[in-house]
Amino acid sequence: MSNSNVLATPETWPHVLLPETGARGARDAAMTDLGAAVAAGAFKALNAAVTGMTAGEIVAALAASGLRGRGGAGFPTSEKWRACALASSDRRYVVVHAYQADPAVFADRVLLERNPYAVLEGAAIAAVAVGAADVIVALHADATRAIATLEAAIHSAEAAGYLGEDVLGSGHDIHVVVKPLQGAYMLGEETVLLKGIEGRRGQPEQQPPYTTTKGLYGKPTLVHNAQTFAVIPGVLNGGEGPDTGDAAGEPAGAEGSFGTVLVQISGAVANPGLAEVPLGTPIGEIVALAGGVPAPHTVKALLVGGPSGGILPPDALKTPYQFEALEAAGAHMGSGSIVVIDERTCLVDLASVLTRFCADQACGKTIPCRIGLRRLAEIGARFCEGQPRGDEIARLTDLSADVVASGLCDHERRSTLPLMSLVRYFRGEVDAHIDRSTCPAGICQPMAASRAGTAS
Ligand SMILES: Cc1cc2nc3c(=O)[nH]c(=O)nc-3n(C[C@H](O)[C@H](O)[C@H](O)COP(=O)(O)O)c2cc1C
Ligand code: SF4
Structure with a gap:
């Protein structure tokens, strides 16, 4: 496992991305095991997508959920899917972006170490919806445990017919490859990432044309952050998780902000770590998960969004952790990091x-x-x-x-x-x-x- 400490969250909060291993999460303890993951609902949404839905219906479900990408900018996912599906080409690609450019954040690698099937299922659903047969998972070469876990998960999913040739007898082929990359911060920008996958040295490209029409090897390519893919099965299951059994079936998170997100909390808190929170959770509640700032120190500021984030005043503890609210405050979701700062920092x-x-x-x-x-x-x-x-x-x-x-x-x-x-x-x-x-x-x-x- 990665060093990152996974923080406990209240019982009432949905847990989708990071299965817990404590008492509350007994069911989820072994989400890296295919049998346990399937018993918990993994690949149910993929089955529904390939057996009972048209590509248009899958994209419509995504649009209705309002799901927005977790890579930082919060772009509506369904618009990318529609553009990629409509782009005329003999070949399309799906790229899972798990490179994690911010050196202080471990969210995507922890996600892949703990719940690889959620990411793979979301990517497979995307491949079916946009008409792609190739999925590439790009991540940092240093994330050796995530790479090993992911490769094992791909092999078992192929053996069970969830990936590979003729997925679940549907006629769709979905081939997944893992692409470890080594680079600096800018490799996180999606056009640079695609060049990295191609083995080329990269600088960002002007968009448009967007990667959805001209991406990997010049072909239409759907690029999303790994968390975005992991949330997708929940969209088709009508709730927030793979199969949460949530009677209300209500999506988690604030209106227009479907689902949960991983937040890396660090700085002057008692117990720094990674937490899964519903979008829209007040920043103060997220900081409290990490034990708050131990006395006699107090919160002086919050750096929200990573190295290019905004430095917000203590009042921002009331701000909902959600795309629009963060932008309005002068920050952004960025790499999904919140650094809590006390009076000892200039x-x-x-x-x-x-x-x-x-x-x-x-x-x-x-x-x-x-x-x-x-x-x-x-x-x-x-x-x-x-x-x-x-x-x-x-x-x-x-x-x-x-x-x-x-x-x-x-x-x-x-x-x-x-x-x-x-x-x-x-x-x-x-x-x-x-x-x-x-x-x-x-x-x-x-x-x-x-x-x-x-x-x-
Ligand atoms: C400098 C820079 C670094 C970035 N780093 C990452 C990253 O580490 N992970 C990521 O998913 N997106 C990163 N992005 C955003 C991607 O370019 C892209 O918008 C995102 O992966 C799209 O995924 P989404 O639709 O799930 O949001 C970065 C962008 C810039 C400009
Ligand atoms: S120099 Fe241009 S392409 Fe490079 S990081 Fe800056 S804005 Fe992006």
């Missing part, structure tokens, strides 16, 4: 470091990103040093708007968030550095511009 330093990371990871193809993020990182560094050049906040705001407007890929658009959320919510901390040569957390050693010249 947020100016944090935003500056994150922006530098984003600038370092930028592939360099687009000038506003290559140069713009570097300049933003320098502004962040000058905040830390207490040495702004003129009205640096105005420069930051203008430059960020330019960078966002000219992005070729989402990296550029998101990477302005750390500094922009800093000045939106924590302007006082920035001012302390640049006006009073003070770092409230005692991390930086700012020296206001007016005094810098007198330094020994």
Whole structure:
């Protein structure tokens, strides 16, 4: 198993992605075993899809659920499926994106280690719906346990007729291969991922044309995050899980946000780890799963969305963990990470470091990103040093708007968030550095511009 600690959640919360191994999850204890997984409802939805539904009906069910992708941007899944199915081609591909670019998050590899059949079933349903015979699961080469578990699961599912030739006697062939990849952060961007699968060096491609019409080897390709696929059987089963026996059959999560999602909680909490939560759960309840912030420390801020996430104030503990609410707050779901920050961290330093990371990871193809993020990182560094050049906040705001407007890929658009959320919510901390040569957390050693010249 991966090192990641899986956090217990309340009895009333649905558990779909990560089966529990404690008392509550006795039924799910061995979801890596095909017999146990089938007994718990695995492949029931695939059976329904291949025996009783047209491709159009599967896509319609997806559209009715409102399911949105878990890869960070929250794009409606049914629109991608429709576009891929309609694109004229002799061959289509389905790609399960489990690469997990954020080095601090383990969600997808833990999902594959603990519940590989949910991912495989969702991908197989997708293949049937879009008319693909090839599924590629792309993941980090370091995720050796996930790779071994997945390969074993594929072999047993093929032997049992759920994958391979003539799936469940339906006439559909579904061949799944595992593709371990080794790369940096940008390999997570889907067009780069596809080039990685092809064995090519990659930089993001302008979209459109979207990968749904021109993707792997130039063919229509459906790319989703591994969690997105794992949620799909629940859509066809009319509930949130493989076969939850949920009498109400109601989807989990907030309206327009079907299902559950994995959240990696870290930072100043008592018990960092990975939790499965219904979309729409208030961030405070998610932080509480990790034991909250032990006294005498208190929540100062929350970094939501990974390295290009937003730094939000404690008030955001009330914000529902859901696409629109996070965007409105100045963050995004991103890599599915929440870092809880207490008063010992300097947020100016944090935003500056994150922006530098984003600038370092930028592939360099687009000038506003290559140069713009570097300049933003320098502004962040000058905040830390207490040495702004003129009205640096105005420069930051203008430059960020330019960078966002000219992005070729989402990296550029998101990477302005750390500094922009800093000045939106924590302007006082920035001012302390640049006006009073003070770092409230005692991390930086700012020296206001007016005094810098007198330094020994
Ligand atoms: C810099 C960058 C890194 C990304 N990393 C990941 C990643 O690790 N995993 C992922 O699923 N999507 C990642 N994405 C988003 C993908 O490009 C794509 O939108 C997503 O995989 C689509 O899946 P979904 O429909 O399930 O959301 C990244 C995007 C960018 C710009
Ligand atoms: S926006 Fe940045 S990361 Fe994306 S392609 Fe352009 S330079 Fe590369």
